[in-house]
Amino acid sequence: MEKIAVSCEEPSLDSPVDPRFGRAAGFLIVDPDTLEFSYVDNGASQAMSQGAGIQAAETVCRSGAKVVLTGYVGPKAFQALFAAGIKIGQNLEKMTVRQAIDKFNAGEVDMATAPNRMGHGA
Amino acid sequence: MKELVVISGKGGTGKTSLLAAFASLANRKALCDADVDAADLHLIMDPRIKERYDFESGHEAVINSDMCTQCGLCRELCRWNAISEDFIVDPIACEGCGVCYYFCPEKAIDFPLKTCGEWYLSETRFGPMAHARLGIAEENSGKLVSLIRKEGKKLAEKESLDLLLTDGPPGIGCPVIASLGGATATLIVAEPTVSGRHDMERVVELAAFFKVPAMVCINKYDLNPDMGQAIEAFARERNVTVMGRIPFDPVFTKAMVQGKTIFEFDDRSEGSKAVKVIWENLVKGLETSTCREQS
Amino acid sequence: MIISIASGKGGTGKTTVATNMAVSLGGDVQLLDCDVEEPNAHLFIHPVINEVKTITTPVPEVDMEKCNLCGKCGEICQFKAIVVIGKTVLPFPEMCHSCGGCMEVCPEKAITETGRELGVIERGSRNGLEFVHGKLRVGEAMSPPLIRKVREYARPDVLTIIDAPPGTSCPVIASMKGADFVLLVTEPTPFGLNDLKLAVGAVKILGIPCGLIINRSDMGDDKVKIYAEKENLPILMEIPFDRKIAEAYSRGEMIVEVMPEWKEKFLKLYQQIEEMSFHKNH
Numbered sequence: 273m274e275k276i277a278v279s280c281e282e283p284s285l286d287s288p289v290d291p292r293f294g295r296a297a298g299f300l301i302v303d304p305d306t307l308e309f310s311y312v313d314n315g316a317s318q319a320m321s322q323g324a325g326i327q328a329a330e331t332v333c334r335s336g337a338k339v340v341l342t343g344y345v346g347p348k349a350f351q352a353l354f355a356a357g358i359k360i361g362q363n364l365e366k367m368t369v370r371q372a373i374d375k376f377n378a379g380e381v382d383m384a385t386a387p388n389r390m391g392h393g394a
Numbered sequence: 395m396k397e398l399v400v401i402s403g404k405g406g407t408g409k410t411s412l413l414a415a416f417a418s419l420a421n422r423k424a425l426c427d428a429d430v431d432a433a434d435l436h437l438i439m440d441p442r443i444k445e446r447y448d449f450e451s452g453h454e455a456v457i458n459s460d461m462c463t464q465c466g467l468c469r470e471l472c473r474w475n476a477i478s479e480d481f482i483v484d485p486i487a488c489e490g491c492g493v494c495y496y497f498c499p500e501k502a503i504d505f506p507l508k509t510c511g512e513w514y515l516s517e518t519r520f521g522p523m524a525h526a527r528l529g530i531a532e533e534n535s536g537k538l539v540s541l542i543r544k545e546g547k548k549l550a551e552k553e554s555l556d557l558l559l560t561d562g563p564p565g566i567g568c569p570v571i572a573s574l575g576g577a578t579a580t581l582i583v584a585e586p587t588v589s590g591r592h593d594m595e596r597v598v599e600l601a602a603f604f605k606v607p608a609m610v611c612i613n614k615y616d617l618n619p620d621m622g623q624a625i626e627a628f629a630r631e632r633n634v635t636v637m638g639r640i641p642f643d644p645v646f647t648k649a650m651v652q653g654k655t656i657f658e659f660d661d662r663s664e665g666s667k668a669v670k671v672i673w674e675n676l677v678k679g680l681e682t683s684t685c686r687e688q689s
Numbered sequence: 690m691i692i693s694i695a696s697g698k699g700g701t702g703k704t705t706v707a708t709n710m711a712v713s714l715g716g717d718v719q720l721l722d723c724d725v726e727e728p729n730a731h732l733f734i735h736p737v738i739n740e741v742k743t744i745t746t747p748v749p750e751v752d753m754e755k756c757n758l759c760g761k762c763g764e765i766c767q768f769k770a771i772v773v774i775g776k777t778v779l780p781f782p783e784m785c786h787s788c789g790g791c792m793e794v795c796p797e798k799a800i801t802e803t804g805r806e807l808g809v810i811e812r813g814s815r816n817g818l819e820f821v822h823g824k825l826r827v828g829e830a831m832s833p834p835l836i837r838k839v840r841e842y843a844r845p846d847v848l849t850i851i852d853a854p855p856g857t858s859c860p861v862i863a864s865m866k867g868a869d870f871v872l873l874v875t876e877p878t879p880f881g882l883n884d885l886k887l888a889v890g891a892v893k894i895l896g897i898p899c900g901l902i903i904n905r906s907d908m909g910d911d912k913v914k915i916y917a918e919k920e921n922l923p924i925l926m927e928i929p930f931d932r933k934i935a936e937a938y939s940r941g942e943m944i945v946e947v948m949p950e951w952k953e954k955f956l957k958l959y960q961q962i963e964e965m966s967f968h969k970n971h
Binding site: 402403404405406407410431432434437452453471473486489490491492493496497528530531532533535536563564565566567568569570571585586587588589590592593596599600603604614617618621642644647650651653 | 697698699700701704724726727729732733765767768786787788789790793794825827828829830831832854855856857858859860862866878879880883884887890891894895908909910932935936938939940941
Binding site: 322 | 537540
């Protein structure tokens, strides 16, 4: 099964989904069938004042995940994820990583075709 | 939490005085001065700085003359003419692209991180405030604007405040773009002059470009009522809500000289009455569905 | 000679001074409006425009046939303007600073340069006065490259007057660097003074002689004058607040048009600047 990257505030399935993609604290890379996971820190992107989303997209891409679940993805990160062939599920803040995965498994997450808000500009 | 960003296109139309006046009227808000290039809001807010941080951003090339063989490759590659004939980098011309550093065959070029300003978290008589000071002649003002707005939002969230009032910079370039991104709405302060109209039109276009809902008010309206009406007509045509008119009133300058908001100085002045009406309209405007919630 | 007119704070009257001085002096003068984000001088000069040029800045374009996905372009770029992700290379042209590093570093010569539009430059004249301004494309973040292009129109054989943008960061530096004199226009208010100090700091870094003009000189307080005295900054002109001037300005009319007696004052202003920069250079 394809692995899923979920933006999270801490390295646990019960962590809240971090609403920000680019500036998320980190990502849980989860196998949606077994719920086995690994954690990638996103601290380096968090500290960036520019290009954080692009950097986070690179991080997710390197992890091998094929799907991203998060709150929102900025336009540049969106473009980058899209180019890497990674699918994007948004508006999943205000729940835990586990709940987001359940929702995804139940087929209740719409995969976005456009970014849902603009970034912070230059 | 919602964020209202006050911008103008043209400088000197009264953004900061107006924002300070709103601070007098708004409940449960935090303040943010995103005009990091020529910050003035602190002159009225008189902030007590509680936390102070360096703003580090970008790099700058420095040639180590002991190791440099003056081969000239860096001068050839540098597109900013930032390296002199005697191989010294002009820090003002250096763009921080790192091309010289990357290609120097002698590894004679350092590329240290630059400190290009300071930012502060403060307390004021109107609530918490995030503000900054970009070093003179420095770059990356857009990045500092993004950072200070992020910090402003954190301040507001920490105290569960409902609103962030952000004072934006003039123009339509990098720092303005950085102050609009993701805002709930923007208030454009226009003045009824040929320049004011021209600049307001460009900034309305900018807000539309970045899909930020825009509202407009006209300061010093009576200087040229015909021009004021023309600006309002343009605004309506572009779906920019007209929030009200402020007469030319010396109360703004008088209050500023004393470091006060116009309401603290004289809440019965013509200017104060007009601003109160605009504020009431803004509160309604921020509640309407066209304005998005911050997350 | 190049005179750059700057201010720190916006709306203090840079354009008023630049246009009135240019028109008062008449021939052998060029006015370059370098406030490319919000150019206004043309609204007062009403030049006949006879040249319009689109200005671009080079940004990378990748030939995926040649690319071996080595990632060196993403590594050298300081601005996150190009990334190698998955099986593709993604340039973000709007973030590119046009340094050419990615093109230089690419071992497969897969990167060439195309243009990103910065805006336009318009050139024209009015009664012998040469006029040039830049207009930044709405949505474009970087104004300094366009400002530098406008400044390429400066001719060494005439007087060049530059109308600079407000602030103290890179666009202002791009408009003042290499000038022979900087005229700082301020107003006698706390905001005016605070921003004036920043502008004076920028002028000092560049090592250019400068003088002050105090606009709306009778509104506010006397702290700008005290500061000017302490810093030894000459006050070259004071323009009192006059509703007639403000209203004329609002209609796009210059002071010298509604009050012709001001022409003498602007001529004298220029003479003073000429003397000051003469003494500095000799």
